[in-house]
Amino acid sequence: MDKTEQRILMGNEAIGRGLVEEGCTLAAAYPGTPASEILSSVVAFSKETGTALHAEWSVNEKVACETALANSMAGRRSAVAMKQVGLNVAADPFTRAAYLGVKGGFILIAADDPGPQSSQTEQDSRLFGLFAKAPVFDPSSPREAREMVTEAFALSEKYEIPVILRPTTRVCHARQNVSCHTPSPRQQKANFEKNPGRWVATPQFLTGLHRLLNEKLDRIAGEPAFAPMLFAGDRSRPRTCIVASGVSFAHARELLDNLGTEGKIDLYQVRLAYPLHQPFIEEIRGRYEKVLVLEETDSVIEMQFADGGISGRNSGDVPRQGELTPDVIEEIFRKFLGLPAVSLAPAAKKGIRPSLCAGCGHRAAFYAIRETFPAGIFPSDIGCYTLGMNFGAVDTCHCMGACISQGAGFYHAYAAAGADFPTIVVTIGDSTFFHAGIPGLINAVIQGARFIVVILDNATTAMTGHQPTPQIGIRADGSAGRKVFISDLVRACGVRHLREIDPYDVEAFTAALKEADGFIRSPEGNIAVLIAGHPCIVNRAARRAQAVFAMSIMDDCIGCRACIEKFECPAILFDTEENRAGIDQDRCIGCGVCVHVCPAGAIRAEGEKP
Amino acid sequence: MKQQIVVSGIGGQGVLFATRILAEAAIEKGMEVLTSETHGMAMRGGTVISHVKVGPFTSPLIRSGQADIGLFLHAGNLEVHRGFLKPQGLIYINREKNGDGEAIDATSLAREQGTPVIANLVLLGFAVRQGGLFCDAATVEAVLRRISPAGKLETNLAGFRLAGC
Numbered sequence: 022m023d024k025t026e027q028r029i030l031m032g033n034e035a036i037g038r039g040l041v042e043e044g045c046t047l048a049a050a051y052p053g054t055p056a057s058e059i060l061s062s063v064v065a066f067s068k069e070t071g072t073a074l075h076a077e078w079s080v081n082e083k084v085a086c087e088t089a090l091a092n093s094m095a096g097r098r099s100a101v102a103m104k105q106v107g108l109n110v111a112a113d114p115f116t117r118a119a120y121l122g123v124k125g126g127f128i129l130i131a132a133d134d135p136g137p138q139s140s141q142t143e144q145d146s147r148l149f150g151l152f153a154k155a156p157v158f159d160p161s162s163p164r165e166a167r168e169m170v171t172e173a174f175a176l177s178e179k180y181e182i183p184v185i186l187r188p189t190t191r192v193c194h195a196r197q198n199v200s201c202h203t204p205s206p207r208q209q210k211a212n213f214e215k216n217p218g219r220w221v222a223t224p225q226f227l228t229g230l231h232r233l234l235n236e237k238l239d240r241i242a243g244e245p246a247f248a249p250m251l252f253a254g255d256r257s258r259p260r261t262c263i264v265a266s267g268v269s270f271a272h273a274r275e276l277l278d279n280l281g282t283e284g285k286i287d288l289y290q291v292r293l294a295y296p297l298h299q300p301f302i303e304e305i306r307g308r309y310e311k312v313l314v315l316e317e318t319d320s321v322i323e324m325q326f327a328d329g330g331i332s333g334r335n336s337g338d339v340p341r342q343g344e345l346t347p348d349v350i351e352e353i354f355r356k357f358l359g360l361p362a363v364s365l366a367p368a369a370k371k372g373i374r375p376s377l378c379a380g381c382g383h384r385a386a387f388y389a390i391r392e393t394f395p396a397g398i399f400p401s402d403i404g405c406y407t408l409g410m411n412f413g414a415v416d417t418c419h420c421m422g423a424c425i426s427q428g429a430g431f432y433h434a435y436a437a438a439g440a441d442f443p444t445i446v447v448t449i450g451d452s453t454f455f456h457a458g459i460p461g462l463i464n465a466v467i468q469g470a471r472f473i474v475v476i477l478d479n480a481t482t483a484m485t486g487h488q489p490t491p492q493i494g495i496r497a498d499g500s501a502g503r504k505v506f507i508s509d510l511v512r513a514c515g516v517r518h519l520r521e522i523d524p525y526d527v528e529a530f531t532a533a534l535k536e537a538d539g540f541i542r543s544p545e546g547n548i549a550v551l552i553a554g555h556p557c558i559v560n561r562a563a564r565r566a567q568a569v570f571a572m573s574i575m576d577d578c579i580g581c582r583a584c585i586e587k588f589e590c591p592a593i594l595f596d597t598e599e600n601r602a603g604i605d606q607d608r609c610i611g612c613g614v615c616v617h618v619c620p621a622g623a624i625r626a627e628g629e630k631p
Numbered sequence: 632m633k634q635q636i637v638v639s640g641i642g643g644q645g646v647l648f649a650t651r652i653l654a655e656a657a658i659e660k661g662m663e664v665l666t667s668e669t670h671g672m673a674m675r676g677g678t679v680i681s682h683v684k685v686g687p688f689t690s691p692l693i694r695s696g697q698a699d700i701g702l703f704l705h706a707g708n709l710e711v712h713r714g715f716l717k718p719q720g721l722i723y724i725n726r727e728k729n730g731d732g733e734a735i736d737a738t739s740l741a742r743e744q745g746t747p748v749i750a751n752l753v754l755l756g757f758a759v760r761q762g763g764l765f766c767d768a769a770t771v772e773a774v775l776r777r778i779s780p781a782g783k784l785e786t787n788l789a790g791f792r793l794a795g796c
Contacts, residue, residue: 029654029664054671139671162665162689195691196654196666272690279694347694365695370710372678373641405675484672591676607738607747 030199032163032192036102036130037062038199039170044207045100046125047075047092049085051456052485053104054139055193056132060102061486064498072204076497078488081421081456082107086114090127090183094220095211097125098174105133105146106420110457115183116153120230121219122181125209126174129155133189135317135344141403141420143342145319146187150295154234156241157185159266159294159316163197169292172246180237187294189317191268191344242296249289249301260310261358262287266294266322269315272347276354286358291316297325313338313357317345332357377408379592380564380610382555383477386448386524387414388588388618390475393534394444400427402458404450405484406477412589415448422457424449429461429470436471444538445472451507452482452490459510466515466548471541473534474550476507479557487559511550518549525555525567527617558610569611570626572604577623588618632662633686634765635693639712640704642674645751649702650681652755655774656766657685667691678705680712685765702758703732704751723758725750733761740793749790757794 030038037059040048050060064076075092079085082103089099103111108131115129131146150157158173160166166188173184218226241247249264252274263286265273270290277283287309291297294316305312306328314323314333323333332338339345339353348365355362377384387409390399401407401415402424409415417427428447435442449458454476462474482488489495494504511519518540524530530553537549556563572592580600584593592609595602602623613626636653640646650666657664665688669679682693698715706726716722722732727739737753752775759768772788779787 027658029651029658031668057670138669139673162691190670191667191691194668194670196651196664196668197691198658198664268691270689272692275688275690276694279697347690347692351694366714368711368714370707372708372711373676373705375642375672375675375677378643378675405672408672408675484675607742 024203026201027198028201029196030163030167030201031058031194031196032160032166032188033058033132033194034062035163035167035197035199036170036186036188038066038201039167040100040128041066041070041072041074042202042204043170043174044098044204044209045074046097046209047089048100048102049077049079049089050102051079051082051085051107052482052488053107054485055134055190056102056104056107056130057485057488058193059130060497061488068498070204078497080491082111083114086111086118086129090114090118090123093123093125093127095125095213097209097211098127098207099125100128100130102130103132104140105131105144106141107131108146108149110421112149112153115149115155118183119154120227120234121222122230122234123177123183124181124214126177127183128170128173128177128186129183130186130188132193133187133318135189138190141418143318145317145321146185147294147321148319150185150187151321154238155183155185156238156293157187157295157321158292160186160188160192160292161266161268161271161290163192163195164199165292166192167199176241180241182234182237187267189268238296241293242299244298247293248298249291252288252290254286254288255284257285258358260308262289262305262309262311263313263315263357264289264291264305264322265315266291267317269317269345269350272345272350273315273354276347276351280351280354280360282354282358282360291322294321295325297322302326311357313353315339315345315350315353374411375408376411376589376591377405378558379590379608380558380612380614381405382479382524382553382558383409384588384590385527385555385614386475386477386530386553387412388614389524389527389530389534390414390446390448391587393531394446394538397444397446398431399446399448400424400431401448402450402453404453404482406448406450409448412587421453422449422461425458425461425465425474428472428474429465429468432470432472433468442471444541446534447472447474448477449474451476451478451480451492452488454507455491455505459514462511462514462516462548470548471546472548473537473541474548476511476550476552478507478552478554480554480563481557481560483557483559487557507552511552516548516550518547519552520550521552521554523555524553525612525614527614558612564610568613568629570613570629572609572611572613572615573625573627574602574604575623575625577621578602578619579621579623581620583620584615584618584624588615590615632765633688634684634700635698636683636685636700636702636764637693637698637712637715638681638683638702638704639708640679640751641708642676642679644704645748646679646681646704649704649751649755650683651778652771652774653683653685653766655778656770659770659774660766662765663687665691678708678711700758700763701732702754704737704754721761721763723754723761725754733757735794737794741790744789744793746786746790749786752787752790753793756791760794
């Protein structure tokens with residue numbers, strides 16, 4: 022029996038709920054802000070409703086996409102979720118998927134991050150829709166994101182085409198009341214129909230498949246269901262309209278009300294950003310002289326009008342970078358509508374920058390690395406540990422897995438110049454190593470590079486919310502899987518110098534770094550790997566299992582600030598009036614690592630707290 | 632009824648949980664609600680802010696100068712996020728002395744209870760009892776009973792009741 026209830030859901034939860042309700046049978050993802058909660062919601066809602074499906078945290082987005090595509094080829098509804106840069110990783114399987122098409126409904130959820138709030142680019146995944154020739158839904162709220170899951174599966178199956186659902190941070194991490202239904206049962210027997218001309222598609226088949234794809238897109242562009250929705254004005258500004266999509270539409274609708282212009286200006290909401298409804302393009306050209314387009318983060322709708330005369334990014338009326346916040350849109354509106362401008366005072370102060378948690382094992386490792394190799398080069402990667410940049414232990418951060426290849430590139434740069442090479446210490450997290458670090462490590466070994474790789478193994482994907490990694494042997498639904506050990510992988514990549522040390526033991530870790538430096542500089546030297554294993558202290562069980570010291574700073578403190586600048590523990594505060602450091606007992610977890618940091622020996626660790 | 636609220640703090644103080652309680656309280660009262668949260672790297676001790684909009688809104692974000700109420704879990708954030716508030720907006724702030732806004736030393740009160748992590752609930756309880764928020768104490772307590780993780784309900788209720796009961 023269908024039971025409907027209102028629940029307050031985060032956009033990502035609404036999408037996860039939609040996937041379960043709509044009979045998705047396989048959902049795969051790799052965590053990344055702002056998309057991380059989608060897969061965990063699929064797991065939670067499938068358990069809650071007793072709906073059988075396979076959900077997995079895949080090792081990376083390419084793997085996730087390929088796995089889900091095959092499930093779709095077997096005729097079953099499938100979804101894959103990732104952050105926008107994850108689609109760069111999954112680009113290879115995804116672009117070909119549009120040509121070959123799908124069988125069971127296939128949704129690729131790529132969550133964009135205008136601003137960016139927590140990403141390395143502001144890229145607009147809708148452009149991937151144009152590039153890969155896949156339709157793109159652009160939701161403006163959690164509720165709409167939920168509804169679009171239904172539409173996207175239907176569209177995908179009607180045209181046998183992969184569909185992108187592109188929420189942005191402000192949809193993913195907004196919460197709203199959403200109607201939840203009982204999942205409707207759906208017969209989806211696995212049935213892979215062999216068709217080499219399609220699923221193997223050698224180049225001779227591709228022109229035909231491409232023609233078919235173009236025809237599908239033409240038909241989708243003519244579907245009345247995807248005509249942008251008009252919120253009509255009173256004709257007091259008859260030749261003016263605003264076209265908006267995504268959360269920019271939500272901001273625009275509310276702002277027009279606040280500015281007293283609601284009901285005066287025609288406002289259109291574009292829900293399917295690509296392909297843009299063809300009759301709509303003609304209507305806009307015919308009916309309006311002044312057209313403002315608001316969309317994030319690039320000019321996807323604006324580009325499809327393709328005849329200029331549109332106020333948008335290309336005309337300079339909309340900023341070409343950064344988030345379209347309500348304040349930014351207000352300024353655009355005032356200019357576009359000829360309303361008096363207002364000026365906003367900037368915030369009196371900037372916020373506090375994030376920092377590794379008090380007691381984080383990464384801090385101990387970074388401290389030892391930087392103290393041991395003051396002239397070293399430190400490529401790093403994506404995760405909590407990027408925050409090592411706060412104390413000079415991270416020099417680069419590019420994209421998932423890049424640090425190992427960068428380590429090799431830096432080595433070749435110095436070695437080829439004939440100079441003595443600096444010690445290069447690469448830091449990479451456990452999850453990132455599984456995701457994209459392994460090919461770089463194999464390559465560095467075979468190419469004879471000489472540097473140190475420190476795998477910061479905290480036994481989780483910490484920054485995105487503690488998703489399990491393969492060495493833990495736990496799957497997304499909590500069931501047990503076979504553990505895949507980092508040390509086995511490292512050896513299999515051809516590495517001959519491997520040590521595993523807890524970085525809390527600063528002296529042992531420092532000794533291991535020096536030994537590794539000796540190895541890379543020896544005649545037989547190559548890559549040295551240290552696995553710096555210490556569980557993430559956000560994990561309560563791990564934290565309970567470790568010793569807790571009562572920390573204090575003695576009167577011997579000379580006010581040199583070494584503990585602040587070289588260690589940056591949030592539990593060590595500096596009193597500028599007294600010119601001395603102190604412990605914030607609310608935040609200190611008593612790890613005791615900071616005793617190594619004080620040159621005056623003023624930090625004391627006593628016994629173990631009860 | 633329309634109300635716009637910012638909840639400001641630093642990662643780890645429980646801004647997200649306070650946000651969720653307010654959103655659930657709106658549902659409890661049968662009202663529409665939209666929130667927007669900070670996730671990702673900033674949660675590691677950096678400045679974070681949530682927006683809560685109760686009533687018929689479409690945008691999840693609050694414009695500058697439009698918030699009715701600000702809950703400041705970290706006093707230093709007042710200068711960072713004050714711009715979101717209306718000139719007559721109500722400020723409830725976690726700090727010792729009265730300055731700008733209504734102050735309560737939620738951190739010390741929570742620490743005296745042996746649970747410094749519930750300063751968020753102490754401040755929320757204080758703000759609710761001052762009467763400016765859309766919801767009353769009974770509504771919030773009903774929410775806490777519903778969403779508190781197993782074994783945390785009594786601590787949460789105690790925190791919520793610590794100020795002004």
